[in-house]
Amino acid sequence: MRRGPSTLNCVIGVDKPAGMTSHDVVGRLRHVLGERRIGHAGTLDPAATGVLVIGIGQGTRLLGLLGADGKSYDALIRFGSETTTDDAEGDVVRTAEVPSELGQETFARSLLSSFEGRLMQVPPAYSAVFVDGRRAYDIARSGGEVRLEPRPVTVRSARLIAIEPFEESGAAPQGGALCWRCHFDVSKGTYIRSLARDIGRRAHSAAQLAGLRRTSSGRVTLADCLTLEVLEREGRVAVEGRLLDPTHLLGAPIYALSDERATEAAAGRRIKAPEYVSEGKRVCLIHKGGLVGVWRRVGSTLCCDVNFPQAIEGVRPR
Known part of the structure; x- marks a missing residue:
């Protein structure tokens, strides 16, 4: 792995697969490309997939200038229970009935639209937010009580894609539970896990995030992204063929x-x-x-x- 000046200085988009942390992706790319100076912007949870902006060489110094950009997501919200992490990775801490109106598109669209605009959001207990100098997830994992203050975020758009029964590993729907497939356009710092939790509460039920795919980060979309499979197969050739224009990213x-x-x-x-x-x-x-x-x-x-x-x-x- 090179220790001198980088021979690649660029920004690319990677379609992060499920089951890897954002740091895992960086580590894989360091090995594949033989470059030490690689970083990412906008962390994705391990279970999430989609757009991850990667800086290589001098491109890492550009990432901090892109931090004010908004993001878009396709999300699957499952009703019926809340978890410690506000997604399917955590332990269930509360269950609730799923009102029949949650299966009605008119109701779903109206409820989602009520989240559009500027709002105060409490981040998940298992998040990277600092509390008294410690990450919230470190406090939560050690069994401590996490007290997070609401923060201003903006939901530019909250749109229903479909309503469907909840199915797990091909099994039949569980106890009448259902899911909403939604698309969100949000500001930096917005947690879709928190949106799912709060949507469940406003619906007089409970909810968690059951799936998440980032479709854009700033000006980078899925169409701009390379898969890890292509990067591992083609290496630097793949990177050089899909460089992102840094001036376009900055706007x-x-x-x-x-x-x-x-x-x-x-x-x-x-x-x-x-x-x-x-x-x-x-x-x-x-x-x-x-x-x-x-x-x-x-x-x-x-x-x-x-x-x-x-x-x-x-x-x-x-």
């Missing part, structure tokens, strides 16, 4: 630098701002087809937010 205008300006920018010197960049806004500095910096307009000049000593690949002409 910022680009400024192509001359060799002279590129030298000034690499040294961190302020450079004259182009007219199309508004005050306080970011701009992507491009040199020889790669992203070499993300700068911000202050007055009449551009100031450095971050430079990339090795250019991030994948920039496409606009």
Whole structure:
């Protein structure tokens, strides 16, 4: 595994399979690609699948700039019980009847729409939220009581896809339990597990998240993603064929630098701002087809937010 400068500097999307942590995916990629500097943005629970944004080399330094983006999910909500983790991985802590109206599409759509907009959400006890300097899941696993404060989140869309009976391992429906298949567009920091729990409570029942697939993370969709099978089979060839455009991910205008300006920018010197960049806004500095910096307009000049000593690949002409 390389210890010097990375020979890949990029961002890719991976379709995370079920049964792996996000860190497991990173570890697998380090082995497959022979690169140590690999990271991910937006952790997915082990049971969840879908879009996981991966930074390689200098691309890892870009991940923190993507953190404000929203996410989309396809979710399966099972009614009838709540668990310690708010999903199927935990122990059942409460059961409840499943009212007949939960099987009615009109009722389901109305209830889901009541969650749209800005709301205060209590994260799951088994989450990565810090409580007095410790992760909530560490406290919960050690048997301690987790007290989490509600946090503001935004549900841009909560849409019903289908209502169906609950089935487990091909067995018949259990006790009349049913599931809602839903699609959610949410802000950063929104827990779909908490949404499932709260939907059950508002329906005068109980619910847990029985399945989750992330369909987008910021500007990255499932169509942009590689599977681990393809990555393990084709390695660097697969990566080089599916690079994500870092300027598109940032949603910022680009400024192509001359060799002279590129030298000034690499040294961190302020450079004259182009007219199309508004005050306080970011701009992507491009040199020889790669992203070499993300700068911000202050007055009449551009100031450095971050430079990339090795250019991030994948920039496409606009």
